Amino acid sequence: MSAEQMTSLVQRKARTGSEAHAARAMSLARALRLSAAQQADQLMGLPLSALSVTRRQIGSEDVEDCLVANWLMLLMDGAGGQVATVLLDAALVEGLIQQQTMGKVRPAVEGAEPRKHTATDAALCAPYIENVLMRASKLPEEEADRDLLNGYRFGVWAQDTQQAKLAMDAPTYNVVEMTVDLAAGARAGKIMLVMPEPARIAPVSDQDDEEQSQPAQGEKLTHNVMQLHAELTIALSRLKMPIQKVSELKVGDVLNLQVSSMAQALVLDANGRALSRGTLGQVDGMRAVQVEQQKSKQHTQPRRRASDRADLDLPDVTAPVEDGFDAQIPAEDASIPSVSEVDIFGDMDDLPVMPDMDEASKAADEQVLDWEMNQKAAQDDDVSSTQKQAGW
Known part of the structure; x- marks a missing residue:
């Protein structure tokens, strides 16, 4: 072969x-x-x-x-x-x-x-x-x-x-x-x-694991927050002018800002909203502002917790009664009657005899009829007197 x-x-x-x-x-x-x-x-x-x-x-x-x-x-x-x-x-x-x-x-x-x-x-x-x-x-x-x-x-x-x-x-x-x-x-x-196409994930080396595990969670958060960019505007004063006067401004005109102190500067956000006050100055040759700390809201919020009762000077209404409510009333004070002994209806035998309902209704109708007749007679007398005075 x-x-x-x-x-x-x-x-x-x-x-x-x-x-x-x-x-x-x-x-x-x-x-x-x-x-x-x-x-x-x-x-x-x-x-x-x-x-x-x-x-x-x-x-x-x-x-x-x-x-x-x-x-x-x-x-x-x-x-x-x-x-x-x-x-x-x-x-x-x-x-x-x-x-x-x-x-x-x-x-x-x-x-x-x-x-x-x-x-x-x-x-x-x-x-x-x-x-x-x-x-x-x-x-x-x-x-x-x-x-x-x-x-x-x-x-x-x-x-x-x-x-x-x-x-x-x-x-x-x-x-x-x-x-x-x-x-x-x-x-x-x-x-x-x-x-x-399946994504290929590169293998992570031991050195990369150590570098990633070194920063703590708090340090990462601090680093990220410090890298944030915030735009703030410092205003010494605010003026209100009509648009007609603004359009008439020319080079050389002087505006009175009415600023007597640098301690009343306003810190404004990007929308022009005042966030805080501060003092305008400089540090190491650079402009700087010292922002005032906001007042604490500790004493402006209502206190509802049990731990706040000590500072409120309130009477203790939750204290338990040792011997019950009746024990606070002296037993020897006989002028205070017991609730069960009070007669709220009085002597029922002294009440007058009530008439029958039909008879009472008839009596009331008769009284109303007499009153209407008296009223009509009085009106007739007034009319006749008026006619006599007019010479009728």
Whole structure:
């Protein structure tokens, strides 16, 4: 056997061995096929098989081309704040919903316009996608393939392509397209996974750990607070002038600020609101202001706690009575009667006999009639006297 024949034989054996290993190896495509079929059967009892799986890599500028407006778009939250998008076409969405609601997938109607997707569609399809990604992320032999699918959970339903595009900001994406068959040929659908490239976290050395652990929490807070920038304005006086007088000001005019002391400077914030007062001066050749400390509000707030009672000079109304309330009244003082001995009604026998109600009513009517007759007679007398005086 020549050397060329020996080389060809070795190459054929190596090729056969690599093909056999590739057939047994768990790739990303094979993991997705198995997971999609298993989860459809376990969650919904739906016979599903993946017909084809393709994979390609795109940049962030090409993400918009993958987003189809009439597909159901699910935004998936991953580790490190990464966001992936899973798209399902209308045929697949209808099949999954029919299986979960009616227990049977009906063939697609030819020529029917796809309906608009709703939040209910997303809620029914999201659990299936979550379980497929979670199951498939554990199967591939390549660590990069496992990281690509690992840790994603359903976040929100994207109502349009613009919302999905704004949520995806990774520089590189892997697009995995799956064509699946539902219910042994009842209908076919597509799933598109737009997964960001897994973020690689650099290992932290021991020296970095020591540097990060040295500053205490209080020191970090102090450092951050001292680095804050606050703009304050110092005003010596405030003047109020009409706009007409302000417009008439010219070079050389003098305004009376009425400032007699530098101890009444106002500290103003960016909105012109007075925060405090201070004394204007200089320190080491630089302008400085000594801000007055605000008065304590300790004695201006109402005191309601038990610990404040000692300073309020109040009578002690919570002291317990040793022998009861009755013990404070001297027993030998017989001028104070007992409550049970007081007769609040008096002698009921001394009351006059009350008349019958009917008789009393008649007597009252007679009195009213007599009073009305007397009033009418008096009016008639007044009228006749007036006529006599007028000479009638």
